[in-house]
Amino acid sequence: MDIKKDQLFITPIEKLGDWTFDEKVAEVFPDMVQRSVPGYSNIISMIGMLAERFVQANSMIYDLGCSLGAATLSIRRNVNQENCHIIAVDNSQPMVERCKRHIESYKSSTPVDVICDDICHINMQNASMVVLNFTLQFLTPENRQRVLNNIYNALKPNGILVLSEKFSFSDTCIDELLFNMHHDFKRANGYSELEISQKRNMLENVMLTDTIETHKQRLSKAGFKHIDTWFQCFNFGSIIAIK
Numbered sequence: 210m211d212i213k214k215d216q217l218f219i220t221p222i223e224k225l226g227d228w229t230f231d232e233k234v235a236e237v238f239p240d241m242v243q244r245s246v247p248g249y250s251n252i253i254s255m256i257g258m259l260a261e262r263f264v265q266a267n268s269m270i271y272d273l274g275c276s277l278g279a280a281t282l283s284i285r286r287n288v289n290q291e292n293c294h295i296i297a298v299d300n301s302q303p304m305v306e307r308c309k310r311h312i313e314s315y316k317s318s319t320p321v322d323v324i325c326d327d328i329c330h331i332n333m334q335n336a337s338m339v340v341l342n343f344t345l346q347f348l349t350p351e352n353r354q355r356v357l358n359n360i361y362n363a364l365k366p367n368g369i370l371v372l373s374e375k376f377s378f379s380d381t382c383i384d385e386l387l388f389n390m391h392h393d394f395k396r397a398n399g400y401s402e403l404e405i406s407q408k409r410n411m412l413e414n415v416m417l418t419d420t421i422e423t424h425k426q427r428l429s430k431a432g433f434k435h436i437d438t439w440f441q442c443f444n445f446g447s448i449i450a451i452k
């Protein structure tokens with residue numbers, strides 16, 4: 210895949226609308242996500258390691274908010290069980306089109322269906338692994354609990370949910386520190402103050418972050434018994450929840 214540099218916010222934009230995963234974002238997404246999310250590539254490769262351990266024979270795997278399919282490909286490379294099927298879902302048509310092409314360019318015996326739909330509307334069942342890699346933060350709070358309940362109900366015993374998110378922190382000192390360190394990370398990756406602030410403004414109404422405690426409470430309410438953070442870098446991280 211060609212890696213096109215993210216320069217979407219390099220010049221002043223007169224009317225900053227709300228953030229969407231449109232054609233322009235999809236085009237630069239691999240560069241954008243790598244330079245914006247601390248630990249992204251580690252999380253992607255370790256989702257593969259979790260797949261190796263948790264994916265069960267004759268089961269389904271769901272990658273919800275799959276974007277270009279990075280987590281799906283990592284899972285597919287590491288699945289060593291028979292008769293597994295991956296469903297990758299995203300409601301952005303430009304992401305889905307690119308995801309399909311990307312996945313088709315790698316050979317594997319594990320089938321993948323890429324579906325353009327809202328993850329709040331899909332019917333899941335017989336799952337041994339579900340991934341929400343930086344997707345839940347784009348749902349309304351009511352839909353967050355609903356989707357987690359659906360995931361719990363779709364999982365087989367010992368099935369796993371991987372939930373990666375940008376976090377907020379109830380301790381304001383820690384919240385500010387980790388927020389600022391994330392900005393340092395972006396600057397170190399070549400983003401200017403203008404690029405950082407324009408993107409932040411666009412994300413403001415669309416991406417609402419929760420604390421780790423809120424995520425754990427929701428997962429517990431959904432029914433999960435074993436819940437903990439397995440990765441964190443600044444205000445980004447990933448939680449596992451096992452049925």
Ligand SMILES: C[S@@+](CC[C@H](N)C(=O)[O-])C[C@H]1O[C@@H](n2cnc3c(N)ncnc32)[C@H](O)[C@@H]1O
Pocket residue numbers: 230242273274275276277278279280298299300301304326327328329341342343344347348
């Ligand atoms: C930050 S990206 C996810 C990155 C991706 N999981 C990865 O590992 O590379 C968030 C994705 O979630 C999708 N998304 C947001 N809300 C959604 C919804 N309600 N249903 C389906 N997809 C959604 C967006 O279109 C976007 O592609």
Ligand SMILES: O=C(O)C(=O)C[C@]1(C(=O)O)C=C[C@@H](O)C=C1
Pocket residue numbers: 241242245246343375408412
């Ligand atoms: O908070 C930011 O600055 C981000 O860029 C975060 C984030 C995310 O976590 O999904 C937002 C949108 C892009 O898809 C990539 C990263």
